[in-house]
Amino acid sequence: MTEKVILLVEDNPDDEALMIRAFQRSKLANRIDVARDGAEALAYLVGPSARPMPTLVILDLKLPKVDGLEVLRRLRAEERTRTLPVVVLTSSREEQDLVESYRLGANSYVRKPVDFIQFADATQTLGLYWLVVNEPPPQKDRA
Amino acid sequence: MLSLASPTVVIPSAPALVARYRAASAAIGVLVSALGAAMLAGWTFGLQHLLHHGIGPLMKPNAAVCFILTGLSLVLACREGGARAPSAALAAAAALIGLATMAEWGTGIDLRFDELLFRDDTLAYTSVPGRIAPNTALAFALLGVALLLLPSGERLRLRIAQALAIAAMAIGAVACAGHLYGVSPLFAVARRTGMALPAAVGLVLLGAGVLLARPETGTSALLASGGAGGTLARWLLPVAAVVPALLALPGQAGVRAGILDQAYASALVTVGLTGVLAWVVLASARSLDARDEARRERERQVERLNAELQRRAIELSAVNKELEAFCYSVSHDLRAPLRSIDGFGQALVEDCEAVLPPVGVSHVGRIRAASQRMGHLIDDLLQLSRVTRVAMRREPVDVSTLAREIAAELSRGTPARKVTFEIEAGLAAQGDPGLLRLVLENLLGNAFKFTSKRASARIVVGGTTRDGLPAFFVRDDGAGFDMAYAGKLFGAFQRLHGAAEFGGTGIGLASAQRIVRRHGGEIWAEGAVEQGATFTFTLPARGQGEGEAT
Numbered sequence: 001m002t003e004k005v006i007l008l009v010e011d012n013p014d015d016e017a018l019m020i021r022a023f024q025r026s027k028l029a030n031r032i033d034v035a036r037d038g039a040e041a042l043a044y045l046v047g048p049s050a051r052p053m054p055t056l057v058i059l060d061l062k063l064p065k066v067d068g069l070e071v072l073r074r075l076r077a078e079e080r081t082r083t084l085p086v087v088v089l090t091s092s093r094e095e096q097d098l099v100e101s102y103r104l105g106a107n108s109y110v111r112k113p114v115d116f117i118q119f120a121d122a123t124q125t126l127g128l129y130w131l132v133v134n135e136p137p138p139q140k141d142r143a
Numbered sequence: 144m145l146s147l148a149s150p151t152v153v154i155p156s157a158p159a160l161v162a163r164y165r166a167a168s169a170a171i172g173v174l175v176s177a178l179g180a181a182m183l184a185g186w187t188f189g190l191q192h193l194l195h196h197g198i199g200p201l202m203k204p205n206a207a208v209c210f211i212l213t214g215l216s217l218v219l220a221c222r223e224g225g226a227r228a229p230s231a232a233l234a235a236a237a238a239l240i241g242l243a244t245m246a247e248w249g250t251g252i253d254l255r256f257d258e259l260l261f262r263d264d265t266l267a268y269t270s271v272p273g274r275i276a277p278n279t280a281l282a283f284a285l286l287g288v289a290l291l292l293l294p295s296g297e298r299l300r301l302r303i304a305q306a307l308a309i310a311a312m313a314i315g316a317v318a319c320a321g322h323l324y325g326v327s328p329l330f331a332v333a334r335r336t337g338m339a340l341p342a343a344v345g346l347v348l349l350g351a352g353v354l355l356a357r358p359e360t361g362t363s364a365l366l367a368s369g370g371a372g373g374t375l376a377r378w379l380l381p382v383a384a385v386v387p388a389l390l391a392l393p394g395q396a397g398v399r400a401g402i403l404d405q406a407y408a409s410a411l412v413t414v415g416l417t418g419v420l421a422w423v424v425l426a427s428a429r430s431l432d433a434r435d436e437a438r439r440e441r442e443r444q445v446e447r448l449n450a451e452l453q454r455r456a457i458e459l460s461a462v463n464k465e466l467e468a469f470c471y472s473v474s475h476d477l478r479a480p481l482r483s484i485d486g487f488g489q490a491l492v493e494d495c496e497a498v499l500p501p502v503g504v505s506h507v508g509r510i511r512a513a514s515q516r517m518g519h520l521i522d523d524l525l526q527l528s529r530v531t532r533v534a535m536r537r538e539p540v541d542v543s544t545l546a547r548e549i550a551a552e553l554s555r556g557t558p559a560r561k562v563t564f565e566i567e568a569g570l571a572a573q574g575d576p577g578l579l580r581l582v583l584e585n586l587l588g589n590a591f592k593f594t595s596k597r598a599s600a601r602i603v604v605g606g607t608t609r610d611g612l613p614a615f616f617v618r619d620d621g622a623g624f625d626m627a628y629a630g631k632l633f634g635a636f637q638r639l640h641g642a643a644e645f646g647g648t649g650i651g652l653a654s655a656q657r658i659v660r661r662h663g664g665e666i667w668a669e670g671a672v673e674q675g676a677t678f679t680f681t682l683p684a685r686g687q688g689e690g691e692a693t
Contacts (some may be wrong), residue, residue, distance in 0.1 A: 012481035020585045021490065062475045093525065094471055114478060114518030116486035116511075 004055040004131050005031045009041040009071065011063050018116065019058075019123055019124055026124035030055075031130060039064025046078045053084065056130045059106075061090040069100055076105040077085075083137040085130055157369040164358035165221050172217030172354030179210030182341065186261045203241055203262040206275045208314040209283045210345050212237040215516045216290045217352050227294040238287020238375040244280035248270075270336050272525045278318065278330075279338045279367030282311040282346045288352050303333070306389040308353035308576040309362070314338075323391055325399070339439055373432050375427050382423050441637050443548045454684050463532070470528050477521050482541035523650035526581075527635060530657050535575045542615060549583050553591045561599040562591065570606045570615060573683045580684075585651035586617040592647065593676065594621030612664070612681040620675040624668070632668050655680070 006023075010016045014032055023032060031056065035041035040057070044051050057075075061068035068088065075081040087108040088101045101109050110126060115121050182202050185194055191201050202210075212233045219230035240256075247254050253271070257263070263273035275283070285307040292304035318338040323327025331337025339345075358367035365376050394408030403411075489509045492504055499507075543566055551565040572579065587602065594600030603618040622633070635653040652666075659666040661679045670676030 012479055012483075014486070015479065018486040018490075019481065019485075020459065086643050089473045091482075092471070093522065094474055112478070112482060114481045114485055115483070116489040118485065 003031060005033060005034060005052070006046060006127070006131070007033050007041065007054040007057045009035045009038070009057065009059045009063065009068065011036050011060065013061075014137065015112070018119060021119035023119060023125035023127055026127060028124075028127040028131060030127070037064040038064075038068065038071045041071050042066060042074060045081050045084070050080070053080070055085070055136055057084060057086045057087050058126070059086055061088060061092055061099060070096075071084070072101065072104045072106060083136070085136060087126060089126075090105060152242075156364060156367040157373070158601045159633050160369075163356045164355040164363070169221040170354045170357035171222065171348050171355070172214045175210045175349050175352070176213070176214030176218070176343060179207040179344050182207035182210070183260075191261075200339045200340040202279075202345075202465070203257075203263065203273055203275050205244070205257065205273070206279055206339075206342050208260070209237045209240050209275075209287075210342075210349070210678035211289060212240075213283070213286050213349055217349070217356060220293045221291060221356050230294060231291055233332055234287045234290030234293075235386075236287075238284050238291065241275075241280045241283030241285075241287055241486065244275045244674050245277060245284060247274065247424070248277045248280070275338075276336050277332050278314050279342050282314040285311040285314075286346070286349055286353065289582070293353065293356055293613060298360060301357050305354055305357070305361045305363065308350040312347050312350030312354075312688075315343045315350065317345035319347060319388070323388060323395055325395070325658045343611075362430065371431055372429060374434070378427050378430070381421060386419050387412070387416055415543045428485070435442040466528070467532060470525055470532070473521065474525055474629070478518060481514045481518050485511050485518075488514070520650075523654075524596075524635075525652050527650050527657065530654050531661065532577060535578065535661060537573055538576065540574050540576050540579050542572050542583070542606075543568050545576075545580055546570070546583055546587065549580070549587045550602070550604075553587060557591075557595075560595065562593075562594065563601045565601065565603045565605075570604070572613065572615070573684045574662050574682055575658075578661070582655045582658050582680065583617075589615055589651060589675070589678075590621065593623070594619050596620060607679070609679070609681050612683050614664075614679055614681040616679040618675065619676040623670040623672050623674045623676050625672050626670065629668055629670075633666070652678075 008016065008019060010019065020032055023030070033044070033051075035044050041063075043049060045053075045057070046127075059068050060072060062070070065074045068090070072086060072088070075084060075086060076116075086105070087110060088106045089098075089110045089112060090097065091109055091112050098109055108126075109128075110122055113122065183204060185191055185201050186204050186207070192568075194201055201207075216230045216233035216237070219233070243254055246256070257271060257275075258273035263295065276672050288305040289311070292307075295301075306452070308460045318330035319329075319340070321327060321337075322340045323341060327337060329345060331339075337556075342618055354363045355366075357363060364378065365372060368376070390412045391408075394403060394412055396401035396500040398405055401483040401577065488507045492499065492507050506524070546566045551568065554560075554564075555563065583604075587604070591600075592601045594602065597620070601620050603616075605616055605618075607614045607616060633652045633656040635650055655678075656666050659682070664681040666678065666680035668678050
């Protein structure tokens with residue numbers, strides 16, 4: 001079985017640390033790659049120097065350079081990443097973000113709670129569902 | 144081309160003019176009745192010969208009766224809300240006399256009512272003694288029918304009545320002109336059967352009376368109109384009606400006296416008429432120009448105001464966009480540090496358990512609680528700002544169903560509590576379903592919260608009215624509040640209870656108030672300490688109150 005990698009697109013190092021901490025506590029020993037902005041995420045996923053496809057992308061919306069919604073739009077436009085599971089994980093509760101994310105083809109939308117216990121729960125549930133329960137779409141070039 | 148019968152633009156009548164025309168119409172009714180009565184008096188006292196040779200022939204007794212009938216009918220028809228039947232009966236009688244007389248002329252059959260009142264020994268203007276002339280009879284038939292149609296407020300009937308009155312006026316006016324110029328074919332049909340001058344004048348007056356009786360409709364509306372056309376009509380019509388006759392009178396007197404010949408008199412009238420008309424036209428043109436200028440000035444003013452309004456609207460929309468961006472940024476950025484405080488606080492407890500004494504753990508607990516509380520405050524503040532930002536819809540909302548759903552959610556949330564919800568069936572409102580749900584969630588949530596210290600509680604949702612507006616109330620029998628602080632209830636972050644007693648951020652009622660106000664309604668609270676609280680809000684239907692348009 002190949003390793004299931006998570007790509008975390010997150011510019012806030014605190015959130016990144018907390019997320020990795022939550023994954024570790026939930027015994028999900030997956031490798032987590034981090035992209036710090038939208039451009040980095042796109043370079044990772046599409047284009048000439050693309051890395052092997054991750055199993056799941058966790059995407060923040062408010063990002064430097066290229067914002068999350070734009071990243072999502074471009075991923076859905078590419079043949080290679082059209083079916084890649086993308087979970088939007090953001091602070092925003094604005095309806096426009098929610099609607100726009102789903103319209104652009106997000107698989108899920110999760111709001112980051114302030115309470116770390118709830119945050120850890122959410123991360124754990126997400127990881128369990130998308131990495132263990134969910135059957136991912138077949139990828140021709142998965143590493 | 145100006146069409147009097149069907150003006151394409153209807154400018155509202157000036158109310159003062161309408162009242163004045165009505166009064167004038169009634170006065171005309173009295174006048175022609177008096178004319179008829181005077182004529183009958185002349186016949187009664189045998190003055191017909193004397194008057195005939197003095198100033199001219201009297202009208203026939205039946206014509207005098209017709210004037211009394213139609214005049215009284217007009218007076219009654221002018222009285223607002225008066226009984227219609229008497230007016231109609233009088234009008235019908237006059238019309239009948241007119242029609243019967245026409246039938247006599249048409250068929251040659253004598254119905255034996257021409258000399259019913261008085262024997263006609265003057266033989267003036269008639270080939271049949273005592274019989275009304277055919278043109279007079281026709282005019283009375285027309286006016287009688289017109290007066291019959293008048294009391295019905297229906298537009299078409301009023302139009303017909305006015306057309307008939309105008310026709311009768313024309314008959315009278317032609318006869319007047321005939322008398323003025325001594326041209327008998329204009330007032331007499333057969334050589335010796337014609338309309339007496341008093342009758343001709345009376346008919347013109349009566350026709351005008353019928354027109355003025357309903358100044359809001361049809362042709363008369365133009366005379367009562369508050370617009371420039373109305374002013375023009377009020378100026379020109381009297382001039383057109385009176386001036387030619389006034390100018391002709393002295394000339395014709397001169398012709399009769401043998402001082403002037405007819406052509407000379409006509410030339411003088413023509414010159415005079417031209418002069419008067421030119422003056423009137425210039426005067427009305429000046430008046431119209433002045434009005435026009437005033438209107439243009441008002442238009443310019445409206446344009447200026449409009450431009451100002453547009454500028455403000457653009458400013459406002461820019462401010463709104465900024466606010467939107469600000470809220471978005473608050474939503475994203477203010478929460479992130481809180482997450483770090485909370486998360487790393489927890490990490491501190493977990494990772495440094497060995498070196499952190501219990502009091503340190505307790506401190507971290509307080510730090511975490513505070514950051515979470517701030518998270519809730521930010522959420523509530525955003526919700527409060529959202530209720531004023533979101534576009535509002537207006538549609539029918541089933542308040543009862545909404546309240547029942549919320550009540551069920553609340554009960555499900557805390558199944559251990561014994562709360563009875565009494566929700567009136569069939570409560571309906573007009574408004575934004577999402578926002579109204581928020582109002583009810585806040586009010587019912589409050590009622591639920593502030594009864595939580597009771598063993599059992601009762602929460603009532605019902606409908607009422609306040610100042611004619613539909614209103615809704617939520618009543619509980621919980622902790623209540625001191626009416627002295629009622630004004631503070633709806634302020635953001637205002638709380639009347641300590642956080643330890645009842646939780647909450649103090650945003651709910653502020654949101655509810657903003658939503659209700661956006662709907663053009665009001666919200667208020669009544670209560671007493673430990674005796675429950677009642678929150679009531681009005682929701683005007685569309686068109687009531689000053690509801691927001693968006």
